[in-house]
Amino acid sequence: MALISRHGRGAAALTGTAIAALALAGCTASAEDTTDDATGSSEAPAELTPVSVQLQWLTQAQFACYYAAADQGYYEEEGLEVEIIPGAVDIVPIDVLTSGGADFAVSWVPKVLGAIEQGAAVTNIAQIFERSGTTQVAFKDSGITSAADFAGKSIGSWGYGNEWELIAGMQANGVTLDDLAGGSTVQQAFDMNAFIAGDIDAAQAMTYNEYAQVLETVNPDTGELYTADDLIVIDWNDEGTAMLQDAIWADAERLASDEDYAATATSFVKGTIKGCVYAKDEPQAAADIVTAAGSTLGTSHQLWMTNEVNKLIFPSTSGVGHINEDQWDSTVAMALDTVNPEGATIITTEPPETAYSNEYVDAALEELKAEGVDVMGEGFEPIEVTLNEGGE
Incomplete structure (x- = not known):
C-alpha cells in the first residue's frame, strides 16, 4: 500500500x-x-x-x-x-x-x-x-450583491496568497483596498466565526469548505441551519477573475x-x-x-x-x-x-x-x-x- x-x-x-x-x-x-x-x-x-x-x-x-x-x-x-x-x-x-x-x-x-x-x-x-473554488460570501441583508458593493464594507481575507482573486475582482469593479472599511481587508481566520458573528460583512470562503461551515451553523433567528437562501455568494468564476x-x-x-x-x-x-x-x-x-x-x-x-x-x-x-x-x-x-x-x-x-x-x-x-x-x-x-x- x-x-x-x-x-x-x-x-x-x-x-x-x-x-x-x-x-x-x-x-x-x-x-x-x-x-x-x-x-x-x-x-x-x-x-x-x-x-x-x-x-x-x-x-x-x-x-x-x-x-x-x-x-x-x-x-x-x-x-x-x-x-x-x-x-x-x-x-x-x-x-x-x-x-x-x-x-x-x-x-x-x-x-x-x-x-x-x-x-x-x-x-x-x-x-x-x-x-476556482474561491468565493466571497455575504448575508442577504448586508446590501452586498457584487464586488462593486464592497466599498465601505468589512471584507475578510485569509492572506497567504489566497487574496488575489478577491483583489482582482475588486479592481474589475472599480473598488480599491482604500475604499474598504478600515482601508484594507480584514485578516480572517480559516473559519467563518467572525462572519457569523457579524464582524465581517463579506468573508472569503471555498465552495468545498468555509461555505459549508455556514450552512452547518444554526441561525439564531430561526433555530434552523442557515440555508443558501440566507446568503449572497460572489463566485470569481462568474466574475471573470478566477x-x-x-x-x-x-x-x-x-x-x-x-x-x-x-x-x-x-x-x-x-x-x-x-x-x-x-x-x-x-x-x-x-x-x-x-x-x-x-x-x-x-x-x-x-x-x-x-x-x-x-x-x-x-x-x-x-x-x-x-x-x-x-x-x-x-x-x-x-x-x-x-x-x-x-x-x-x-x-x-x-x-x-x-x-x-x-x-x-x-x-x-x-x-x-x-x-x-x-x-x-x-x-x-x-x-x-x-x-x-x-x-x-
Whole structure:
C-alpha cells in the first residue's frame, strides 16, 4: 500500500531538514514475482519507486484524488510507492519541493508564479482543478450583491496568497483596498466565526469548505441551519477573475536532466487522475478514504467537500489535468496586473516557458484513454449532500 504521512499541524514546527527527511522516508515495496510467458521463467521482483508529494493543506477531501489513488492501488499500478505529506499554515509546498523535501507539490498557480519569479525552478505538470473554488460570501441583508458593493464594507481575507482573486475582482469593479472599511481587508481566520458573528460583512470562503461551515451553523433567528437562501455568494468564476488553483508541480531541472524522474512525473499524474475519476464515481467511498487517512472533518462535511471538489474537476474540457492555455494566460495576466496592499503585483514579468508543460499530463491522458478510463467526465452529475449541524 502507498504510504500516507499524517503530520498534521505539527508539521509546521519542523525544520526544513526534518521535513525533507520525513518526505523522503517512504519505504520501497516489491511487486509480486512476474513470469515470462515465452520461457516460463520467473523474473526478479520489480521494486516500486518511492515518491513523495507535499500537499498545500491538511488532510481533507480537497485532496481526495491523491488519497483515493493511494488507497485503491492506482499508484502501485504505475510502479510507485507514494507518500502523501499534509500541509499546514506555515508550510509552503514549493519551498519543500525546491529544497528536495518532496518530489512533487500541490499548490495554487498565482502563489507559485511569484516564487518562480524569485528563482524557483518548478513546472506545472497537471492542472487538477480546472475551476476556482474561491468565493466571497455575504448575508442577504448586508446590501452586498457584487464586488462593486464592497466599498465601505468589512471584507475578510485569509492572506497567504489566497487574496488575489478577491483583489482582482475588486479592481474589475472599480473598488480599491482604500475604499474598504478600515482601508484594507480584514485578516480572517480559516473559519467563518467572525462572519457569523457579524464582524465581517463579506468573508472569503471555498465552495468545498468555509461555505459549508455556514450552512452547518444554526441561525439564531430561526433555530434552523442557515440555508443558501440566507446568503449572497460572489463566485470569481462568474466574475471573470478566477485564477488557476490546485496544480501538481515538479522540479523543472530534474525534469530536464533526469529521464527516470520525468517518467515518474507521468506515472504520478496518471495515478492521480485515476484517483480523481474514482472520487467522481464513488464520492462517499472517497470521503471515507480521506477520513481514514486522518482527516478530522465531520462525515457530512467531508462528503460535501468531495462533491464540491468534483465540480472543480468535472466535466473537463480537455482531459483532467491538461493545462488550458487560455486559463493559464488569464491567470498570468491578472498576476501582472493585480496590486496587493503593499502596491506590488504578484509578478512583474512573464513567467518562463518552463513554468508549465502539458507533456507529462498529455502522455498520462493518452494511456488512460487507451485503458478506457473516462478522463473527461462529460456525463458528470454532482450528488445531493445534506449537511448536518457542525458537519457531523
